[in-house]
Amino acid sequence: MLNQLDDVFHALADPSRRAIVERLAEGEASVSELARPLPMSLPAVIQHLQVLEASGLVSSTKAGRVRTCRLDLDALDRAQSWFQARRADWNQRLDRLGEYLGGAQGTAANEHRAASTERQAPSRKH
Amino acid sequence: MLNQLDDVFHALADPSRRAIVERLAEGEASVSELARPLPMSLPAVIQHLQVLEASGLVSSTKAGRVRTCRLDLDALDRAQSWFQARRADWNQRLDRLGEYLGGAQGTAANEHRAASTERQAPSRKH
DNA sequence: TGATTAGTTAAGTGAGTGCTTAACCAATTG
DNA sequence: CAATTGGTTAAGCACTCACTTAACTAATCA
Secondary structure: OOOHHHHHHHHHOOHHHHHHHHHHOOOOEEHHHHHOOOOOOHHHHHHHHHHHHHHOOEEEEEEOOEEEEEEOHHHHHHHHHHHHHHHHHHHHHHHHHHHHOOOOOOOHHHHOOOOOOOOOOOOOOO | OOOHHHHHHHHHOOHHHHHHHHHHOOOOEEHHHHHOOOOOOHHHHHHHHHHHHHHOOEEEEEEOOEEEEEEOHHHHHHHHHHHHHHHHHHHHHHHHHHHHOOOOOOOHHHHOOOOOOOOOOOOOOO
16 A cells, blocks of 8 residues: 555656546546547557556446546545655755754745645545 | 656656655755665666656756755646646536536535645745 | 775666557447 | 447567666775
């Protein structure tokens, strides 16, 4: 269960898979709907979907002969929070640096500090 | 220049490279400082650094015989904004869905809407 | 000066990726 | 029923990846 981050980032490193995720961010879709805009065979798309499912970004259910795919927003948020953690580290270092340089507000270090340190709200109450 | 996203996500898909980025988020470091905690040969680390530099996440300069590496926070922010765009799509869809269902506030659709749609502040003034 | 330290280049290897085509199954339609 | 539609599996292939060892350069130190 640990380092799904490997799988998530690997999944997103492919432009076709990102296109699928972008499509699913606008709503559910069947396998062939997802395949239609992509310049490759159906089996290739299914393989991409398997990668996305393995990463946890996408889930799907089959009804009759059509499989419906949907995005797992929580998985997306979990990946995003890695970036936020890096930015938090960065800001913390700048804060310490600014303090060390003897300044209150308005020091050179604090000039470069960016705003968004806050975590996003949880996407589900459940 | 387009789809640096491929390169950035590919770079971050490797745990050793993420470890390097995490280290650099706390401040600059030399090649051997970055290599020390990693269970692999120095050339392997250098190859990872080349991947990170090619992605734009890391830059470096050489002074004497030591190369100092640093994180490019802007590149990190650019990658993060892809996630924010997906969440924005998602929320927009939920909004439309909620509207369609005839509700104002408090509809089932709006219940699931998460907070962070805003873009982060630019990290540099320039 | 010669030894050490910091980093780099080159070549090779085994495992994994992103596709393909061909064959196939199972639900739905005429 | 047979034909079509939606999806799946399997095998193969060119390419890339994450390492390795060995050999090397250049800056600094004793």
